[in-house]
Amino acid sequence: MTGTRTASLVFLIALLTAGAAFAEPIVASRGRWSGMVGEQPAASPLRAGALQLRVDGGAERFTVNLAGAGGELFAGEFRAGERKDVFGAPTSKGLMTRLGLGTEAGPAEGKPLAWARRAGEELVVYRLDLRNGAHRLDRLALAPAGDRIAVTFERREHDRAPARFSATLERSAR
Amino acid sequence: MSGRCAAKLLAIAAALAATALAMPALAADAVPPLKEMMGVYLGRANAKEHDTGATEERDIDVEVTPFERNGFRIRWVNVTLVDGKRNVPGVKRRVSELAFRPAKGGRHFVEAPAVNLFAEREEAAPMGGDPVRWAVHDAAGLHVYSFVILDDGRYELQTYTRRRAGTGLELRYERVVDGKLLRTIDGRAVRVQ
Numbered sequence: 001m002t003g004t005r006t007a008s009l010v011f012l013i014a015l016l017t018a019g020a021a022f023a024e025p026i027v028a029s030r031g032r033w034s035g036m037v038g039e040q041p042a043a044s045p046l047r048a049g050a051l052q053l054r055v056d057g058g059a060e061r062f063t064v065n066l067a068g069a070g071g072e073l074f075a076g077e078f079r080a081g082e083r084k085d086v087f088g089a090p091t092s093k094g095l096m097t098r099l100g101l102g103t104e105a106g107p108a109e110g111k112p113l114a115w116a117r118r119a120g121e122e123l124v125v126y127r128l129d130l131r132n133g134a135h136r137l138d139r140l141a142l143a144p145a146g147d148r149i150a151v152t153f154e155r156r157e158h159d160r161a162p163a164r165f166s167a168t169l170e171r172s173a174r
Numbered sequence: 175m176s177g178r179c180a181a182k183l184l185a186i187a188a189a190l191a192a193t194a195l196a197m198p199a200l201a202a203d204a205v206p207p208l209k210e211m212m213g214v215y216l217g218r219a220n221a222k223e224h225d226t227g228a229t230e231e232r233d234i235d236v237e238v239t240p241f242e243r244n245g246f247r248i249r250w251v252n253v254t255l256v257d258g259k260r261n262v263p264g265v266k267r268r269v270s271e272l273a274f275r276p277a278k279g280g281r282h283f284v285e286a287p288a289v290n291l292f293a294e295r296e297e298a299a300p301m302g303g304d305p306v307r308w309a310v311h312d313a314a315g316l317h318v319y320s321f322v323i324l325d326d327g328r329y330e331l332q333t334y335t336r337r338r339a340g341t342g343l344e345l346r347y348e349r350v351v352d353g354k355l356l357r358t359i360d361g362r363a364v365r366v367q
Contacts, residue, residue, distance in 0.1 A: 081301060086327035088301045106298055107321075108277060108284040108308045113300055117327025124352075126329060128321065133281030133310050135319065137331065139353050154353050156331070158310060158317065162353070 025123040026062050028144035029055040033151075035169035037068070046073070046155060046163045053151060053169055055142070061090070064116075064125050066140060066153065073153060074140050076114040076127055087116040121145075134158040147171045205313050208246060211336075212238050215343050219361020221254075231255045234345065236336065236363055238316070245275035245283060246309075248318065250334075272318065274309045283309040315343065328352035341365055 033053040049069030056063045059080070066074040078087035107113040107128050116125040122143045129136045136157050143150040147170060154164040215236040222229045235251040249271040256264040274283035285307035287298075298304040305322040315337035322330050328351060335346040342364035349357040 083325065083327070086301075086323075086325075106300060107306050108282075110277075110280060113306070115301060115323060115327065119326075124327070128306075128329075130282065130308060131280070133312070135308070137321075137329075139329075156350070156353075159312070159314065164353075 023121065023144065024059055025118055025121050025142065025144060026055070026057070026059045028121075029064075029123055029142045029149060030057070030062075031055060032172045033149050033169035034172040035151075035167050037165045037167045046070070046153070046165060051151065051167055051169060053142075053149065062087075064140065064142075066151070074125065074127060074138055076116070076125055078114065078116045078125065085118040087118075089114045205311065206338075208244075208311050208316075209240070211311070211316055211338075212240065212246070214366040215336075215363035216366055217342065217345065217361050217363025219345055219347075219359050221347075221357065221359040223357055224355055231258055232359075232361075233260060234361055234363055236343065236345075241273045241286065242275055245273060245286065246316075247271065247273040248309075248316075272307060274307075274318075277308070281310075283311070285309075314338065324351075 031054075033051075033055075035051055037049060037051060046068065052065075052067045054063075054065045061077075061079045063077045064074065065072070077090055079090045081088045107130050110131055113128040114126065116123065118124075122141055124139065124141045126140075127136075127138045134157060136155065138156075139154045141150075141152040149169050149171075150166070151169055152164065152166045154162055156162045215234075215238075217234050217236075219232055219234050220229055221232060232255055233253040235253075237249045239247045239249075241247040249269070252268045252270075253260050254266040254268075256262045259265075273286040273288075275286045276282075277284045298306065300306050300321075300323055303323060303325065305320055307318070307320045309319070310317045315335065317336075318334040320332040320334075324330060330352075331348075331350045333346075333348045333350075335344075337344040337346070339362065342362060345359065345361040345363060347357070347359035348355060
């Protein structure tokens with residue numbers, strides 16, 4: 001009997017541990033986070049410095065905002081789509097499109113394209129902007145682990161070498 | 175509309191405006207007329223797979239021609255060589271062609287979809303896996319981009335850069351998947367007389 005109880009307890013602990021190990025990354029990322037980026041190359045166009053990250057919402061719809069010392073680095077709102085673990089931006093068609101008299105603008109016409117994906121314990125959010133003949137493609141990966149979150153940000157722009165940084169942020173007070 | 179909703183919309187609008195202001199504009203250097211790029215170019219390039227280190231040599235043939243009033247069409251032929259030869263078994267030939275027209279209100283070009291009189295016209299859906307293609311003509315040369323969101327949400331970005339170089343072009347191709355550089359092709363081509 002004691003053996004059965006011990007086995008059940010071990011199984012329960014294992015189950016809980018496994019659950020914690022595979023925490024849903026959107027829910028686990030929710031909240032406010034802050035921290036510093038380590039040394040960056042002097043030529044880096046990303047003036048990150050002190051980082052502030054905010055993730056709001058739930059696993060079906062959420063927003064992500066990342067700001068550095070130089071201002072906002074990333075902002076996006078996402079909603080679960082048809083594909084598993086892939087999220088798009090909430091749709092908001094204009095009046096002309098709704099009436100069938102116009103066409104919905106895409107990234108090539110200047111409308112930003114934001115999307116996200118969930119991969120295991122990591123949440124990756126993206127944004128493609130194309131304006132004034134130059135594009136900007138941002139990729140922000142978030143890997144939460146308890147009261148810390150690993151952040152990796154990469155920016156690709158027209159005719160520039162990719163710029164990136166990584167940092168570990170800590171949960172900050174709401 | 176609730177006050178909270180209006181405040182949220184205002185915040186999003188402000189964020190978009192800030193992003194627009196922060197976006198880099200295309201360099202305002204003197205850009206030679208696009209028609210100077212028009213022509214046929216022949217050359218050779220080396221392709222490299224970055225995950226395996228494998229390389230291959232190829233003959234390249236690039237043709238830039240006018241399209242509609244202010245656009246251009248680009249057609250390129252790649253012949254993958256076998257031991258540096260193109261007249262032996264195993265040689266592969268691939269032809270690609272794209273047409274671009276100026277973007278409305280932009281300083282870039284957008285892909286002109288192929289005309290099919292028998293098919294209903296549908297808008298490209300990037301979230302559905304449709305590629306987004308655009309081109310930029312600047313002082314350095316002609317840059318063509320092909321972007322697609324893959325099934326699992328990762329992205330693939332292919333960049334074709336043709337830089338002016340004396341009597342020809344310097345060619346650079348990059349294939350990046352989710353931030354990782356997988357393949358490059360570097361080469362040179364001269365204008366055909």
